[in-house]
Amino acid sequence: MTFVKRVGIGTDVHRLVSGRPLVLAHVPIEFDRGLAGHSDGDVVLHAVIDALLGAAGLPDIGERFPDTDSKFEDADSGELLADALVVVRSTGFVPINVDVIVHAEQPKLSPYKPAMRAELARLLGLDIDSVSIKAKTGEGLGAIGGGDAIACTAIVGLGSAERP
Numbered sequence: 001m002t003f004v005k006r007v008g009i010g011t012d013v014h015r016l017v018s019g020r021p022l023v024l025a026h027v028p029i030e031f032d033r034g035l036a037g038h039s040d041g042d043v044v045l046h047a048v049i050d051a052l053l054g055a056a057g058l059p060d061i062g063e064r065f066p067d068t069d070s071k072f073e074d075a076d077s078g079e080l081l082a083d084a085l086v087v088v089r090s091t092g093f094v095p096i097n098v099d100v101i102v103h104a105e106q107p108k109l110s111p112y113k114p115a116m117r118a119e120l121a122r123l124l125g126l127d128i129d130s131v132s133i134k135a136k137t138g139e140g141l142g143a144i145g146g147g148d149a150i151a152c153t154a155i156v157g158l159g160s161a162e163r164p
């Protein structure tokens with residue numbers, strides 16, 4: 001049994017714009033707009049990356065993958081997550097669980113939640129039971145409620161990589 005030894009939190013927000021595909025937790029979502037961003041704009045993976053890095057006491061996503069670096073232009077955030085996992089594991093910690101809240105007025109995410117959960121589990125090397133995805137609307141309030149942006153809050157637990 002591995003116990004949680006560290007927790008980390010991450011948040012992110014991206015503007016919804018025309019002419020971009022919408023990708024959340026590495027899963028393509030059918031919608032008439034997508035998230036603006038230097039990379040693919042996957043707000044879920046960005047929040048998870050920051051939670052992972054924060055739990056391990058490492059510099060945040062903006063320092064590791066600067067948006068001034070053309071290398072990360074239209075980057076697949078799954079690859080950024082894989083890179084973050086390597087550095088987290090090098091500190092002697094591994095992910096134990098992740099809990100995610102997607103803040104989106106539209107589109108309805110319930111049909112996509114099983115695929116998002118499975119993909120997050122695969123990317124993090126976790127059992128599906130250790131991954132939670134929740135979706136909340138903004139109740140019509142602010143940028144989220146007005147459908148101008150999608151945000152994400154994520155929390156990650158890390159345990160020791162070595163067996164007890």
Ligand code: MG
Nearest residue numbers: 012013043046
């Ligand atoms: Mg971001």
